[in-house]
Amino acid sequence: MKIEDVGEFGLIERIKRILGEETIGDDTAPLKLGETTLLLTTDALNEGVHFLSSFPPEAVGWKAVSVNVSDIVASGGLPEVLLVSLNLPPKTELSYVERLYEGMKRACKFYNCRIVGGNIAKLERISISLFALGKTERFVPRSGAKPGETLFVSGTLGDSRAGLELLLMKKESYEPFELALIERHLRPTARIDYARHVSKYASASTDVSDGLLSDALHISERSSVRININTKNLPISRELQLFCKKYKKDPVEYALLGGEDYQLLFTHKRENWNPYLDMTPIGEVEEGKGVFVDGKPASEEGWRHF
Amino acid sequence: MKIEDVGEFGLIERIKRILGEETIGDDTAPLKLGETTLLLTTDALNEGVHFLSSFPPEAVGWKAVSVNVSDIVASGGLPEVLLVSLNLPPKTELSYVERLYEGMKRACKFYNCRIVGGNIAKLERISISLFALGKTERFVPRSGAKPGETLFVSGTLGDSRAGLELLLMKKESYEPFELALIERHLRPTARIDYARHVSKYASASTDVSDGLLSDALHISERSSVRININTKNLPISRELQLFCKKYKKDPVEYALLGGEDYQLLFTHKRENWNPYLDMTPIGEVEEGKGVFVDGKPASEEGWRHF
Secondary structure, three states: EEHHHHHHHHHHHHHHHHOOOOOOOOOOEEEOOEEEEEEEEEEEEEEEOEEEOOOOOHHHHHHHHHHHHHHHHHOOOHHHHHHHEEEEOOEEHHHHHHOOOHHHHHHHHHOOOOOEEEEEEEEEEEEEEEEEEEEEEOOOOOOOOOOEEEEEEOOOHHHHHHHHHHHOOOOOOOOOOHHHHHHHHHHHOOOOHHHHHHHOOOEEEEEEEEEEEHHHHHHHHHHHOOOEEOOOHHHOOOHHHHHHHHOOOOOOHHEEEEEEOOOOOEOOOOHHHHOOOOEEEEEEEEOOOOOEOOOOEOOOHHHHOO | OOOHHHHHHHHHEEEEEEEOOOOOOOOOEEEEEOOEEEEEEEEEEEEEEOOOOOOOHHHHHHHHHHHHHHHHHHHOEEEEEEEEEEEEEEOOOOHHHHHHHHHHHHHHHHHEEEEEEEEEEEEOOOEEEEEEEEEOOOOOOOOOOOOOOOOEEOOOOOOHHHHHHHHHHHOOOOOOOHHHHHHHOOOOOOOHHHHHHHHHHHEEEEOOOOHHHHHHHHHHHHHEEEEEEOOOOOOOOOOHHHHHHHHHHOHHHHHHHOOOOEEEEEEEEEHHHHOOEEEEEEEEEEEEEEEEEEEEEHHHHHHEEE
């Protein structure tokens, strides 16, 4: 049997069984150290899989930092330090690597963290694994959602996927709203502005990296609850609306399946809704299991038209 | 200009300039947290570069953990937790990955640490980046060597290189001493038994991963001292002696340049020599700069006959 037969999550289940670590499966691994809870995470960007060699290296560097910081924020923390494991072909242009690090440095400045070390090794394709260490006052897992709570999401959904599709069209020129969507794919921003809110109020939390349906399913499974999503409440940006109108697409599909938005998806009591944050109540937590969209059980495949 | 034109260390110098982190260049990055000093490191094993697909996956897993633990021990610490960033082709056999994790788990048990998380992503070749977090009572850098001190090394040198050459011969059968050398290449052991000694006495320390000359040069450069190595004192195993006799090789060359032995190279006063550890005084620290072998300035190229 091959990896592709069991899929990423099937493989993770088998690894959990070997290692006997029940905690594997959250956005970060918490580590108690005296009064402090450290949060540890790693995420990789691979050439040809997560980015193309034609993408600006500053953007790749920015995104590599952001996706790791996003995991830490989703667990209710803020990043402190990062290490970079950079694997690349010896024929890579030096300026490419310098621009990559410029992008990582800029992101670190933005998120108020720093790169303290790393490793460089040869490989046929560029593969960048980042490791991030953060701190939190309270670790928020994916497993704490309780019936009666509301499901919230930060920002807007689906923009990154639309941006990627626009990039792949390789048009000679783009309209301003198209450039905005492309930016959201190339340079996503981890929602550090939510760290305090999540650590203070959220019972369960994750970031939207795989796509809303898939990430909501992680919360549902690990919390043993049913999650209802109401599509009429999904936050769609003006840019995504324009995109869907121009290219005859369904914005709900982009919001449900898009992925790589690096918004936060979390649950808590409705009364803890903070109107000063751009958070939207998109659903409810109930007794039961599975993710339901407008009352119907949602299999990802059922929605997958991409 | 390409990466291969400036080399690994040229690239690291440029990255240090971009990030403005003077600490980059030690085996680990120390992070003060209250009373505790955390040690952070990352190291990668890439298929076709650091291991071949024909190597037993348990050994690759064992080695991936060991090379990271070795960095932590070299800084005077002991490992606590690890994260695994695993990149691999979807056509990889599931059993290969399971055996890889079995090897990592076995190593973690041996070193008394655990894997608490990770990430899995697609890539054309297998690339395993591990991230390790350890603790120490005192961080030992590469930069503290002082004139008058003695240079010590743990264990024996050159075995791993001989083991690799034997592996690449693909012989139908091997003699027992040959199998022992192969084992030392496939399953090196990080010297956790030295953690206390290094953190208590060493002024400078690193592990022998690139090769004795190269790693001694790191201490010499960062400590701004001259290091003399006396070849008559180099610890050569009985197995390497047999190997060199059989294949007409010079054991000194293997000891000076071999690499991947994951022994510890450290400096302190001669009187702190602990006769209960398998440490050997192989040289002296003096005022000046550079690494000298038997009184002659040693350029790595001058010795490089591999």
